[in-house]
């Protein structure tokens with residue numbers, strides 16, 4: 001990153017700039033990706049995030065649950081593809097669901113299981129952000145964040161513009177994208193190196209007293225030759241949750257399938273096998289406890 005040190009005031013958590021980086025306000029930002037909670041727009045070196053409204057999130061969760069149910073009834077891999085790749089179709093479906101949900105009072109939705117999932121999602125997101133700021137910031141485990149006075153930026157697609165007062169360094173690709181690219185190009189040695197780096201990164205969090213219960217490949221980014229956490233949403237220091245996740249890990253026999261790497265490693269069962277063995281040796285109770293700080297809440 002090219003920064004002008006003279007123009008900035010340094011702080012250990014995030015830097016404050018006198019104004020938004022010029023590239024954010026000059027052109028129109030492209031829509032880079034989205035998750036359940038956020039839509040992400042980018043300029044060349046920075047991303048800004050728009051938090052989805054509660055009704056958008058509720059509609060997405062409802063839609064996701066519905067697709068899960070009918071997945072097996074959809075032709076071919078259509079259901080699976082829809083779940084994996086929020087696309088134009090998903091967008092259209094979500095708008096439909098949202099319209100339908102609009103006629104039912106929100107209090108009714110919030111009382112349902114969908115409402116419960118929304119609450120869990122939101123509170124995980126907030127807690128994760130706080131943990132990331134207090135335990136991971138400034139350690140090159142997360143992309144750099146900058147803050148600045150509110151600025152209006154143009155974005156492709158609805159709503160056309162956004163007001164933002166912080167931005168995050170853009171990563172080269174999500175870990176998921178990088179592994180897909182490498183597999184397509186047949187560069188399996190490099191792919192395996194990235195898998196190793198992913199496994200080396202996880203204990204880095206544990207040493208700082210945080211564990212990710214949502215450690216999937218789209219929540220990590222590749223920044224030059226390192227992996228960073230781009231979505232703090234699943235971070236926790238609560239041992240009840242950590243235990244429950246680790247209990248789940250115990251019954252997963254093929255972690256690479258769980259991570260969505262089944263097809264990617266289809267041609268290389270040897271890599272899948274090595275990765276699964278390493279994962280099992282790293283992501284388990286005794287390892288997490290061994291790395292956990294003595295003063296952590298274990």
Ligand SMILES: Nc1ncnc2c1ncn2[C@@H]1O[C@H](COP(=O)(O)OP(=O)(O)O)[C@@H](O)[C@H]1O
Nearest residue numbers: 033034035036037038040169170171218230231
């Ligand atoms: N710093 C970043 N650089 C590049 N892409 C990003 C960055 N942060 C997020 N993204 C993209 O946006 C997607 C959603 O962002 P994320 O923070 O995971 O939101 P959510 O909480 O909704 O899951 C990511 O999977 C990724 O594709």
Ligand SMILES: [Mg+2]
Nearest residue numbers: 035218219231
């Ligand atoms: Mg995410």
